[in-house]
Amino acid sequence: MAITASQVKELRDATSVSMMECKRALVETEGDLDAAMKILRARGVKVAAKRASKEANQGLVVAAATEDGNTIALAEVNSETDFVARNAAFIKFTAEVAEKSLESDAPISEVMNDELMDQIAAMGENLKLRRNVRYQLDGAGKVASYIHMGGKVGVLIEVGCEKDSTATTPTFNELVRDLTLHVAAAAPPYLTSAEIPADVIEDERKIFAKQVEGKPENIIGKIVDGKMNKFFAETCFMNQGFVKEPKQSITQLIEVKGKELGDTITIKRFTRYQLGA
Secondary structure, X not given: OOOOHHHHHHHHHHHOOOHHHHHHHHHHOOOOHXXXXXXXXXXXXXXXXXXOOOOOOEEEEEEXXXXXXXXXXXXXXXXXXXXXXXXHHHHHHHHHHHHHHOOOOOOHHHHOHHHHHHHHHHHOOOOXXXXXXXXXXXXXXXXXXXXXXXXXXXXXXXXXXXOHHHHHOHHHHHHHHHHHHHHHHHOOOEOOHHHOOHHHHHHHHHHHHHHOOOOOHHHHHHHHHHHHHHHHHHHEHHHOEEOOEEEEEHHHHHHHHHHHHOOOOEEEEEEEEEOOO
């Protein structure tokens, strides 16, 4: 018989198991939900089924890198309590998750579902493999990670340059380190204003225009433009003031460092995970 998406969702909601595993169990039982539950429980899902409704917003953000440092993965693993998050077995498991995340861009929740079920059964708490991302260096430059506040915040960044020799200099590596610290502290939602959806910008302009109603028409546009520039400075990585020198923007910082190194430096991408956010 054909298994419907609603049947799969119902079983997933009850067990917190991957869609693929739920569908497989339903196919094996010809759509019998109770029988499918028994199959999944036999595979170590019993604890997950009982605790699926429990919030899992504690845990750790972790990172792992290949030996050459050219590939780095960032992952978030959640638990119900901070007590479990500090457990040696949980910490070991999160390290394994990070290492596995180096192998592909596939959702780690699907790749390591069986291992997750084993950990849930062993620890007696609902655990979640929430998200993961992998950066592989493309061209000259460096990928780097930074774990802040004991695993509460994690940052992944790729910074490019034009010369291979630049990436080996202490100045460049210090810059990359400073940029990861900045992302951890300033939490920029976007790299540049070009990434901000058009409707978000339009809404912001409308809000600012509303705020200056009654002002002379010839200055309203300038005031709104000024407020938009401040908005970009608060939300865009490249426009933000550097945390170590707030009067200097990130754009100005990399321009200065580029001149010092005799190279062109670019921030290609970044990811910031905050535990439970």
